[in-house]
Amino acid sequence: MEAVVRRVLLLALASRAVAAQVASSDDLLRAMRNPCSDDSDCYWLLDSRCSTGLCKCDEGLAPDYSSGSSASCVRLAVYAGERCSTDAKCRGLGDNARCLPDATGQGHCLCDANHHFLQGRCWRSVGLGGRCTGDVxxxxxxxxxxxxxxxxxxxxxxxxxxxxxxxxxxxxxxxxxxxxxxxxxxxxxxxxxxx
Structure with missing residues (x-):
């Protein structure tokens, strides 16, 4: 039964809005198994609040499920080069940013290849003569x-x-x-x- 539920939930992950809040089908299952009626029900997602029956991070924070057994809300990055330990922090720069290690192993939020940082986000880079949708x-x-x-x-x-x-x-x-x-x-x- 749980395998069927996982498959159905994986289809739900196709939605970008859901994918931005959930790192894997296991995390989505955890969130759906733990509906809330008040903030104390959100013990499993540190620094979150109960909002419309679901545990959510405050504005400017994103859920980070990378630690395995527990999850927490982390402050979103606001500029490229900001230190990070997981991709969750880099979501503040948009879908085209990742936490990548430098030569010493310290992670930094950087734009993906063929993208640039401008006005607080990572945008696809289009050169002269290329098709564009906006100045960015x-x-x-x-x-x-x-x-x-x-x-x-x-x-x-x-x-x-x-x-x-x-x-x-x-x-x-x-x-x-x-x-x-x-x-x-x-x-x-x-x-x-x-x-």
């Missing part, structure tokens, strides 16, 4: 302030002042763009004359 998607390591989502495409801004570099990894000002264009024209003319 567009990211250039060298010129983060010179790129924006314009007509659903990451572009250099302001248009007419900045242009993509040849490698499309940065935006160059119009004077640099003109200098590069003139240099390429001169090389082309010189090559034609030498033939």
């Amino acid at each position: 998607d567009c990211y250039l390591k060298r010129d983060a302030h010179r790129v924006a989502c314009v007509n659903s495409t990451c572009s250099c801004i302001p248009a007419g002042w900045f242009f993509p570099s040849e490698d499309r990894l940065s935006c160059v000002d119009s004077a640099s763009g003109v200098a590069v264009t003139v240099s390429l024209l001169l090389v082309g003319v010189a090559a034609a004359l030498w033939r």
Whole structure:
């Protein structure tokens, strides 16, 4: 019977809202087996309160089920690089953040590969010419302030002042763009004359 219940509950985990609060089907079973009517019923989830019949962490905290037999509410990270011991703390930076160890083994909340930290969250990184849904998607390591989502495409801004570099990894000002264009024209003319 419990195997059937686990399978049904695993289907429920497909919901992002449920998945964000529960680390595994065992944790969901524990939460559902322990409904609450007051805060004292939430002894199994340290630093939680009973709200609408379920034990929940206060605002700014997330459940951490990593310790095995007990669970606790941990403070959510608010910036990339913050120290952590489990992924639960990094949920504050969004779905694209993890607790990763540095060379000494100390964990830090970091954005996943191909993501960047901006405005308190980890966003997917889209380069020049890529499809975007908002300015937060567009990211250039060298010129983060010179790129924006314009007509659903990451572009250099302001248009007419900045242009993509040849490698499309940065935006160059119009004077640099003109200098590069003139240099390429001169090389082309010189090559034609030498033939």
